[in-house]
Amino acid sequence: MTETTSSSVRLRPATQADVDTILGLIRGLAEYENLLDRVVATPEKLADTLFGAHPAAEVLLAELDGQVQGFALFFHNYSTFLAQRGLYLEDLFVRPEARGRGVGKALLKALAELAVQRGCGRFEWSVLDWNQSAIDFYQAMGATVMPDWRICRVTGEALTRLGGVA
Amino acid sequence: MTETTSSSVRLRPATQADVDTILGLIRGLAEYENLLDRVVATPEKLADTLFGAHPAAEVLLAELDGQVQGFALFFHNYSTFLAQRGLYLEDLFVRPEARGRGVGKALLKALAELAVQRGCGRFEWSVLDWNQSAIDFYQAMGATVMPDWRICRVTGEALTRLGGVA
Numbered sequence: 001m002t003e004t005t006s007s008s009v010r011l012r013p014a015t016q017a018d019v020d021t022i023l024g025l026i027r028g029l030a031e032y033e034n035l036l037d038r039v040v041a042t043p044e045k046l047a048d049t050l051f052g053a054h055p056a057a058e059v060l061l062a063e064l065d066g067q068v069q070g071f072a073l074f075f076h077n078y079s080t081f082l083a084q085r086g087l088y089l090e091d092l093f094v095r096p097e098a099r100g101r102g103v104g105k106a107l108l109k110a111l112a113e114l115a116v117q118r119g120c121g122r123f124e125w126s127v128l129d130w131n132q133s134a135i136d137f138y139q140a141m142g143a144t145v146m147p148d149w150r151i152c153r154v155t156g157e158a159l160t161r162l163g164g165v166a
Numbered sequence: 167m168t169e170t171t172s173s174s175v176r177l178r179p180a181t182q183a184d185v186d187t188i189l190g191l192i193r194g195l196a197e198y199e200n201l202l203d204r205v206v207a208t209p210e211k212l213a214d215t216l217f218g219a220h221p222a223a224e225v226l227l228a229e230l231d232g233q234v235q236g237f238a239l240f241f242h243n244y245s246t247f248l249a250q251r252g253l254y255l256e257d258l259f260v261r262p263e264a265r266g267r268g269v270g271k272a273l274l275k276a277l278a279e280l281a282v283q284r285g286c287g288r289f290e291w292s293v294l295d296w297n298q299s300a301i302d303f304y305q306a307m308g309a310t311v312m313p314d315w316r317i318c319r320v321t322g323e324a325l326t327r328l329g330g331v332a
Contacts, residue, residue, distance in 0.1 A: 026246045041249030049249055056251045057244040075244050078223040080192045080257045083207035083215055085222045091246045112320060112329035123320045123328070130314065142324035146317045148296065154278060154289045158308035162289070163278035 009106040014059035014071070016051040019043040022059055025071045029093035033128065057090065060110060062103045069098035072107040079121055087115040089125035108141055126151065175272040180225035180237070182217040185209040188225055191237045195259035199294065223256065226276060228269045235264035238273040245287055253281035255291035274307055292317065 014022060020043050030036045049056045062070035070093060077088040089111060094103045115123040127134050127145065135145055154162055180188060186209050196202045215222045228236040236259060243254040255277060260269045281289040293300050293311065301311055320328055 030247060035247070039247045041247060045249035049244070049251065056242060073244070073246055076222060076241070077243070077254065078215070078239070078241055078256055080239055081196060081201070081205045081207060083211035085215065088243065090244055109328055109330060112325055113331055114329075116326055116329045116331050121321060123325055125318050126315045127318055128314050129316050135316075138318050141320070142328050143318040143320045144324075146319060148294050149292045149317050150295050150301075151312045151315050151317075152291050152293055152304050152309040153312060154307070154309045155287060158310075159278055159289055160282055162275055162308050163280075163282040164275060165279060165282050 008064060009101070009103050010063045011106060011110050012061055012063070014050075014061050016047050018059070018061060018068070019046045019051070021061070021068050022046055022050075022071060022073075025068070025093050025095070026091070028095060029091055032093070032096075060107060062094070062107055064098055064101060064103065070094035070103040070107060072111055074111060076118075076120070077122075077124065082121040084121040085119065086122035086124060087111060087118070087120045089123070092125065104137065105141070108138075174230060175267070175269050176229040177272060177276050178227055178229070180216075180227045182213050184225070184227060184234070185212045185217070187227070187234050188212055188216075188237060188239075191234070191259050191261070192257070194261060195257055198259070198262075226273060228260070228273055230264055230267060230269065236260035236269040236273060238277055240277060242284075242286070243288075243290065248287040250287040251285065252288035252290060253277060253284070253286045255289070258291065270303065271307070274304075 023041055023043055023046060026041055027036065027039055030039045050059060057073050057075040060072045061068050071091070072089055073091045074087055074089045077086045079086055092104060092107055112123050127138060139145065189207055189209055189212060192207055193202065193205055196205045216225060223239050223241040226238045227234050238255055239257045240253055240255045243252045245252055258270060258273055278289050293304060305311065
C-alpha cells in the first residue's frame with residue numbers, strides 16, 4: 001500500500017508505532033456498538049498480531065489535518081465459487097467529530113482499489129441490521145446487503161468443548 | 167494438520183492431487199444452494215490459489231470407506247476486540263448420500279480443535295437463514311447464530327467503479 005490523499009483525507013498504512021492509536025479507534029467503535037466490555041485487546045497484543053512475524057491483518061489509517069480520525073482493518077478471505085481471494089473489511093470506524101468529511105468513503109474507495117490491484121473477486125464486510133445510516137451509505141457505494149446469511153460463532157468454553165480439548 | 171479418524175470418518179488435509187474432487191464438492195454445495203450458475207472455479211484456479219506459492223485457504227477432506235464424501239475449506243480471520251486470529255469456515259459440505267454418518271460433525275470438531283491449537287479466539291462461519299436443519303445442527307454443536315449482522319458485498323463492475331479503476 002502507498003500513501004494516498006483524497007480531498008483533505010490522507011490515508012497511510014499503520015505501523016507498529018500506531019498501536020495505541022489503533023486501540024483507541026477499536027475502543028471508539030466498540031463504544032458505538034455498545035460492546036466496550038468485549039474489548040480485551042491491548043497495545044502488546046495488537047503489536048504482536050498485526051506487526052509481528054506473521055501479521056494476521058492490515059490496517060489503513062485516515063488523517064484529517066494531521067490527526068488520525070479513522071481506520072480500516074482488513075484481511076483476505078476466499079471464495080470457493082470463484083476460486084479466488086477476496087478482501088474482507090473487519091472494521092471501519094471514523095471518530096464522531098470527524099464524520100461527514102469523506103473519511104469513510106475515502107477508506108472504502110482505497111480498499112476497493114486495493115482489492116482490484118490484488119486480483120480479488122469480492123470486497124466484503126458486515127453491518128449491524130439496525131445501523132440504517134451505515135446500510136444507506138454502503139448501498140450508495142455499490143454494496144449489496146445480503147439478507148439471508150447469518151454468522152455463526154463458537155468461542156470461549158464452547159470452542160474448547162467442541163474441539164474436545166476442554 | 168495431521169490425519170484424524172472419528173468413528174469411521176477419516177479426515178485428511180487436501181493436496182493438489184485433490185483439486186478435481188474439491189471442485190466436485192464445491193459444485194455439489196452450489197447445487198444445494200441453487201447457485202450452480204455462480205461457480206466459475208476451475209481445477210487450474212483451485213490448484214493455483216490453494217496449492218500454489220501463496221495458499222489463500224486450507225482444505226480438509228472427509229472420507230468414508232475410502233471415498234471422499236465431504237470437505238471443509240477455511241482460512242484465518244481476525245478479531246479487533248480480541249486482537250487475535252480466528253478460524254473462519256468458508257464452506258462445509260457433505261454429499262447427500264453420506265449424510266447422517268457424522269461427517270459434518272467430525273469436520274466441525276476437527277476445525278474447533280485446530281482453532282484451539284492455533285490460538286484462535288473464535289471459530290466462525292455463515293449459514294443461510296432458511297436452512298433450519300443446518301442451524302439446528304450448528305446450535306447443537308455450541309454455536310451462537312448471530313441475528314443482527316448482515317454481510318455486505320461489492321463485486322464485478324461495482325467493485326471496479328468503487329475502486330475508481332473502471
